Amino acid sequence: MKVIDHLNQAKDTLVSFEILPPLKGKSISSIYDHLDPLMEFKPSWINVTYHRSETMFKKKSDGTFEKVEVRKRPGTVGICASIMNHYKIDAVPHFICGGFNKRETEDALIDLNFLNVENVLVLRGDAAKNEASFEPEPGGHSYAIDLLKQVLDLNNGIYMDEDIRNGGKTNFCIGVAGYPEKHFESPNPEIDLQRLKEKVDAGASYIMTQMFFDNQKFYDFQKACRAIGIDAPIIPGLKPITSKKQLSILPRIFHVDIPTELSNAIMRCKNDQECEIVGQEWLTQQSKELKKFGVPVLHYYTLGKPKVIWNVVKDIL
Numbered sequence: 001m002k003v004i005d006h007l008n009q010a011k012d013t014l015v016s017f018e019i020l021p022p023l024k025g026k027s028i029s030s031i032y033d034h035l036d037p038l039m040e041f042k043p044s045w046i047n048v049t050y051h052r053s054e055t056m057f058k059k060k061s062d063g064t065f066e067k068v069e070v071r072k073r074p075g076t077v078g079i080c081a082s083i084m085n086h087y088k089i090d091a092v093p094h095f096i097c098g099g100f101n102k103r104e105t106e107d108a109l110i111d112l113n114f115l116n117v118e119n120v121l122v123l124r125g126d127a128a129k130n131e132a133s134f135e136p137e138p139g140g141h142s143y144a145i146d147l148l149k150q151v152l153d154l155n156n157g158i159y160m161d162e163d164i165r166n167g168g169k170t171n172f173c174i175g176v177a178g179y180p181e182k183h184f185e186s187p188n189p190e191i192d193l194q195r196l197k198e199k200v201d202a203g204a205s206y207i208m209t210q211m212f213f214d215n216q217k218f219y220d221f222q223k224a225c226r227a228i229g230i231d232a233p234i235i236p237g238l239k240p241i242t243s244k245k246q247l248s249i250l251p252r253i254f255h256v257d258i259p260t261e262l263s264n265a266i267m268r269c270k271n272d273q274e275c276e277i278v279g280q281e282w283l284t285q286q287s288k289e290l291k292k293f294g295v296p297v298l299h300y301y302t303l304g305k306p307k308v309i310w311n312v313v314k315d316i317l
Contacts, residue, residue, distance in 0.1 A: 003092060003119050003205065010044075015041050015298050015300070016235075016300070017047070018048075021048065021076055035306070038313070041313050049094045050096050077093060077108065077111055081117070084116070091117060095108070095121065097124045098140075099125075101140045102139055105140070109151060113154075119174075122144050123147075123176075148203065155172055157169040179221075180221035193224055197225075200231075206232050206234070207233070209235065211239040212237075215286055218236050236290055236297075238283060239301040240305060241266060241275065241279040243272045244272075276305075280312055283312050291316060
């Protein structure tokens with residue numbers, strides 16, 4: 001079922017989870033071990049992130065170096081198919097611009113369609129680790145809206161090969177990313193919101209937000225979206241803080257603020273176990289307030305901490 005159908009049919013706030021593909025060399029059982037306890041809460045869908053290849057230089061026997069591409073976390077498409085088959089629930093693969101040209105994108109979308117995956121979350125994606133800023137693949141997309149339009153073309157039976165006439169139409173429900181604290185590359189919130197509106201106007205069905213730790217930022221973001229005519233459902237993305245090092249990592253990588261009250265509480269902790277308790281309590285309170293506010297879904301980035309998420313959701317539902 002499409003995400004938008006889940007939202008339209010819901011009678012209360014839904015729950016969904018997001019996972020990372022396992023590192024290369026691990027089996028699908030690592031995904032099942034991660035998700036099994038969370039299935040108790042009957043999530044409406046599971047998001048599966050995509051991680052682009054990384055360029056590395058490996059030393060050869062003659063002393064020279066060879067440039068190779070390494071995918072550390074392969075398998076997003078296969079994992080989605082496995083989740084849908086194993087748990088009988090929907091999966092939402094992340095689809096990114098980085099690392100794909102347009103033909104590879106089309107082929108991957110066709111594979112998803114053959115697997116009866118009806119949902120995609122389209123993102124530009126981050127710059128590669130060796131890039132100062134995002135660089136598209138040769139023949140690829142530079143922006144998420146271009147990727148969105150390619151998915152919409154397939155939904156209309158329009159393929160890259162001009163000799164394909166009356167091509168089979170896909171049926172993807174498309175989500176896009178929103179940033180309560182604005183995308184770090186956007187010059188100001190107004191332009192950031194305008195770019196988001198362009199994606200919704202083009203055909204995106206819903207918005208999934210970047211993580212945030214201050215609910216007021218989400219409330220203000222939703223109000224600003226509605227004020228400029230963005231009427232798509234907005235789903236808050238939520239993540240616990242579970243260690244002191246995240247106080248510097250999360251702002252640096254994800255460009256989000258951490259409230260003083262939360263950072264002070266984390267700094268007083270003596271170890272990561274205490275940090276987990278503080279982060280869990282904060283996320284629980286965030287979730288309760290957002291549910292009372294009337295958000296359509298509480299979407300949790302589990303990312304290696306399923307037990308913390310389990311404790312939070314158990315306290316809410």
